[in-house]
Amino acid sequence: MNPEKCRRIGIDIRSANNKICGVTRVSLCLIQALSQIDTQNEYVIYTNYDISSLALGKNFIVSNCRYSKKNPLNEVEIYVKALKDKLHILHSTRSWLPVLVPPKVKTVVNIHDLFFIVDPFYFKRYGFYSFLPRLWLKYSIFSTVSKAHAIVTGSQFSKAQINGIFSKCKDKLCVIYDAAGLDKENLSGVCINPSGRKYFLYVGNGRSYKNLEILLRGFALFTKKHAAADISLYIAGNDAYAQEKELAKNSGIGQKVVFVSNPSDRDIIELYSSAMAFVLPSKFEGFGIPVLEAMSFGIPVITSDADALLEIAGNASLVFRRDSPDELASCFARMAGDGELKRELIAKGYRNIENYSWKISAQQLVGLYYKLTGKEIYDNHVL
Numbered sequence: 001m002n003p004e005k006c007r008r009i010g011i012d013i014r015s016a017n018n019k020i021c022g023v024t025r026v027s028l029c030l031i032q033a034l035s036q037i038d039t040q041n042e043y044v045i046y047t048n049y050d051i052s053s054l055a056l057g058k059n060f061i062v063s064n065c066r067y068s069k070k071n072p073l074n075e076v077e078i079y080v081k082a083l084k085d086k087l088h089i090l091h092s093t094r095s096w097l098p099v100l101v102p103p104k105v106k107t108v109v110n111i112h113d114l115f116f117i118v119d120p121f122y123f124k125r126y127g128f129y130s131f132l133p134r135l136w137l138k139y140s141i142f143s144t145v146s147k148a149h150a151i152v153t154g155s156q157f158s159k160a161q162i163n164g165i166f167s168k169c170k171d172k173l174c175v176i177y178d179a180a181g182l183d184k185e186n187l188s189g190v191c192i193n194p195s196g197r198k199y200f201l202y203v204g205n206g207r208s209y210k211n212l213e214i215l216l217r218g219f220a221l222f223t224k225k226h227a228a229a230d231i232s233l234y235i236a237g238n239d240a241y242a243q244e245k246e247l248a249k250n251s252g253i254g255q256k257v258v259f260v261s262n263p264s265d266r267d268i269i270e271l272y273s274s275a276m277a278f279v280l281p282s283k284f285e286g287f288g289i290p291v292l293e294a295m296s297f298g299i300p301v302i303t304s305d306a307d308a309l310l311e312i313a314g315n316a317s318l319v320f321r322r323d324s325p326d327e328l329a330s331c332f333a334r335m336a337g338d339g340e341l342k343r344e345l346i347a348k349g350y351r352n353i354e355n356y357s358w359k360i361s362a363q364q365l366v367g368l369y370y371k372l373t374g375k376e377i378y379d380n381h382v383l
Helices: 020-039 073-084 124-147 154-165 167-172 212-225 242-250 265-274 288-298 307-313 325-337 338-352 358-372
Strands: 008-012 042-047 060-064 089-092 108-112 151-152 174-175 199-203 232-237 257-260 277-280 301-305 316-321
Touching: 020 288, 020 358, 042 073, 073 307, 089 358, 108 358, 124 325, 151 154, 151 167, 151 358, 154 167, 154 174, 154 307, 167 174, 199 212, 199 288, 212 232, 212 242, 232 265, 242 257, 242 301, 265 277, 277 288, 277 325, 288 301, 288 307, 301 307, 301 325, 316 325, 325 338
Parallel strands: 008 042, 008 089, 042 060, 089 108, 108 151, 151 174, 199 232, 199 277, 232 257, 277 301, 301 316
Antiparallel strands: none
């Protein structure tokens, strides 16, 4: 390791936890990929989550930090650690920077999306007090955008949205695409659909921007017209889905919709491996990792016309208008009956995922690190 070329980079992934969501998936996949492609720089990973399952190089140090949204003293702890570690760069993968950052340290942040600003129902679960987390996150994101030296986001759509709300951050913004978090390489030992049940699959949380009301209404219309098809809908993610369960029951499809709360990676892999088709009906997305995961498993994909999904899926998905349950029902019907369409989408999906790789993302990220600290070349990659 050449000390003159070495950079000491801290990566803050303190919000990562056992309930694997998009942010946690991105954080873990990026760190693993960085370890595989960069043996020159030194990394300090600040986490309150056990990442011992990652195969990290000798130039990676794991620093355990406490983290709680309710305890501001945790911000003092990471400040002290970052100061002691003599960082050149502090990179937060969780959409906002620590409140305190040591002087002269360059800062990078992944802002995955701004749904808590643009979606009026994002905090509806908090009822009357929903304005409190909204105000806190607005303060955090405005502060982050102001002091960040570079802002990384996952799609051109997100870049445009961030720039539209924070007009002075244009020169800080760059797009580094995500990739699939799970794929067929993870299939070993998985029991694949022993019941032989036919089903469509949704993977994601139950927040309002995910548009599950349209998903259930579209599936109800499909089921009404094609009852003999005997196809179910599986909804899997880190939510209890109380409202969705009630809507399914009231729509007469309660027996055909299966909710899988807090699934493990193994559960999700098994669900992907046997699904007839995957559907992501979102009103908007920052990227859409499950789309690429489904494609990597050879599953045909249905997406809404949300801008980021059109960008990421390309021509490899069947698209419906995000506010039209009738169009979604029609997509379900085509997937259930048109074998040629499914084969065509599967082939396009395989070609599409070749455009996304955590290795490429990590290389671009290291290039950004060097650019911030005055180096223009990373190995043979010209920035």
